[in-house]
Amino acid sequence: MSFPSSLSFTSETSSAGVREQLFSLGELPGVLWTPAGAAGTRPLVLMGHGGGQHKKAPDIVTRAHRFVTECGYAVVAVDVPAHGDRPKVEEYDRLAAENQARVAAGAELAPLVAEFQAMVARRTVPEWRAVLDAVQRLGHVGTGPVGYWGVCLGCGLGVPFVAAEARVRAAVLGLGGALASAEAAARITVPVEFLVQWDDERVPRADGLALFDALGSTEKTLHANPGPHGGIPAYELDSAVRFFARHLG
Amino acid sequence: MSFPSSLSFTSETSSAGVREQLFSLGELPGVLWTPAGAAGTRPLVLMGHGGGQHKKAPDIVTRAHRFVTECGYAVVAVDVPAHGDRPKVEEYDRLAAENQARVAAGAELAPLVAEFQAMVARRTVPEWRAVLDAVQRLGHVGTGPVGYWGVCLGCGLGVPFVAAEARVRAAVLGLGGALASAEAAARITVPVEFLVQWDDERVPRADGLALFDALGSTEKTLHANPGPHGGIPAYELDSAVRFFARHLG
Numbered sequence: 001m002s003f004p005s006s007l008s009f010t011s012e013t014s015s016a017g018v019r020e021q022l023f024s025l026g027e028l029p030g031v032l033w034t035p036a037g038a039a040g041t042r043p044l045v046l047m048g049h050g051g052g053q054h055k056k057a058p059d060i061v062t063r064a065h066r067f068v069t070e071c072g073y074a075v076v077a078v079d080v081p082a083h084g085d086r087p088k089v090e091e092y093d094r095l096a097a098e099n100q101a102r103v104a105a106g107a108e109l110a111p112l113v114a115e116f117q118a119m120v121a122r123r124t125v126p127e128w129r130a131v132l133d134a135v136q137r138l139g140h141v142g143t144g145p146v147g148y149w150g151v152c153l154g155c156g157l158g159v160p161f162v163a164a165e166a167r168v169r170a171a172v173l174g175l176g177g178a179l180a181s182a183e184a185a186a187r188i189t190v191p192v193e194f195l196v197q198w199d200d201e202r203v204p205r206a207d208g209l210a211l212f213d214a215l216g217s218t219e220k221t222l223h224a225n226p227g228p229h230g231g232i233p234a235y236e237l238d239s240a241v242r243f244f245a246r247h248l249g
Numbered sequence: 250m251s252f253p254s255s256l257s258f259t260s261e262t263s264s265a266g267v268r269e270q271l272f273s274l275g276e277l278p279g280v281l282w283t284p285a286g287a288a289g290t291r292p293l294v295l296m297g298h299g300g301g302q303h304k305k306a307p308d309i310v311t312r313a314h315r316f317v318t319e320c321g322y323a324v325v326a327v328d329v330p331a332h333g334d335r336p337k338v339e340e341y342d343r344l345a346a347e348n349q350a351r352v353a354a355g356a357e358l359a360p361l362v363a364e365f366q367a368m369v370a371r372r373t374v375p376e377w378r379a380v381l382d383a384v385q386r387l388g389h390v391g392t393g394p395v396g397y398w399g400v401c402l403g404c405g406l407g408v409p410f411v412a413a414e415a416r417v418r419a420a421v422l423g424l425g426g427a428l429a430s431a432e433a434a435a436r437i438t439v440p441v442e443f444l445v446q447w448d449d450e451r452v453p454r455a456d457g458l459a460l461f462d463a464l465g466s467t468e469k470t471l472h473a474n475p476g477p478h479g480g481i482p483a484y485e486l487d488s489a490v491r492f493f494a495r496h497l498g
Binding site for chain 2: 196198209212213218219220221222223224225226233235238239242246
């Protein structure tokens with residue numbers, strides 16, 4: 001798949017000091033947040049949304065506003081295939097149905113999810129690299145250091161992305177296991193803040209710890225908190241802001 | 250053992266905005282740091298030093314200065330029995346020699362250390378409670394909320410202290426295992442930030458994770474970083490400052 005070299009902007013709004021531009025890059029729908037009125041080069045954070053969510057899910061927007069207003073960064077997110085404004089993918093639907101049947105028949109969920117995410121990542125890694133190319137050509141973004149934030153599906157897709165993309169200088173990952181991505185994780189060398197929910201009902205604790213263990217980074221921090229998959233405490237966003245500030249400037 | 254109700258101050262210095270007062274409370278030698286010129290009630294952090302260290306070990310002083318200058322807290326530390334300015338304890342020496350012989354004969358080190366720390370804690374818990382009583386009677390400390398910071402030996406002694414002492418409202422613990430203190434850990438209900446060194450050569454990783462797991466607190470965060478027992482990264486002190494600021498005010 002090839003992508004046009006520049007974004008087509010479809011709408012623009014501004015609120016609370018944050019400029020939000022919806023765009024498409026070929027078939028990819030995306031959103032770019034920057035400080036209102038800002039010009040010139042700045043760090044850029046790419047965010048991968050969770051499974052069943054989309055580029056403007058409330059938690060993605062909340063996080064983007066923090067990174068823009070507190071750090072002056074640009075933040076970009078695009079819909080993952082078969083999510084948000086993108087069309088269904090027949091192959092994914094077929095696989096999801098098959099997996100559901102396998103789990104009903106007693107198969108373990110986690111390895112199936114990991115395999116599925118690895119397959120989706122083969123599409124999203126080149127998509128996200130094309131997004132970086134195009135966004136960094138904009139005058140109000142430029143070619144500054146890049147960060148990545150993604151948990152759950154955003155971790156399953158983020159691990160191979162961060163491993164492949166040398167522009168990424170720091171990543172927040174988590175709520176994911178080592179099953180499909182240990183090999184890619186071992187190739188990651190940038191600082192990582194890795195989130196584990198101690199009582200995660202979807203990702204077995206040992207799988208999450210194993211993915212943290214597999215990361216090749218010299219500087220990596222595991223932050224584990226009690227509670228379910230969806231229960232990351234608010235203070236972890238404060239921590240992510242400081243983590244990126246430390247590594248992206 | 251009973252203690253006098255007030256401290257005897259033996260010396261006082263001031264540097265970089267921090268007032269340092271050496272004191273004794275009966276046979277206990279201690280040190281109190283407060284903001285220079287400060288009066289009135291403020292949060293108090295008690296710090297437990299590591300094995301073989303003392304109340305004014307460099308990392309204890311560094312941490313105390315941060316808590317005083319950035320948060321305006323009072324910070325207190327006393328020597329653990331057989332450490333710093335305190336006399337040797339024959340029973341400890343005998344046990345240490347016995348344990349050394351057991352390890353040489355193939356015994357595991359961790360359970361012996363845990364047992365030893367549990368024994369020392371039977372002395373330090375009442376000592377530290379008496380220190381809180383006396384320090385909180387001072388006009389420039391008062392009866393504000395109390396925090397505890399201690400890793401390694403400071404965790405082995407800190408877990409039973411925090412479990413026993415209702416004045417403690419938040420604790421940073423770590424580099425310790427669940428072997429001797431799981432039962433006390435389960436009685437802790439205040440927020441805890443818990444540090445694990447992923448490659449700790451003294452505390453097996455599983456023991457550290459088990460102690461975090463055993464903590465009864467609803468709010469607890471595990472921070473794990475690569476590296477050996479003594480290699481806690483500097484950014485964890487930044488995190489501890491913010492953790493106490495969040496919980497002690």
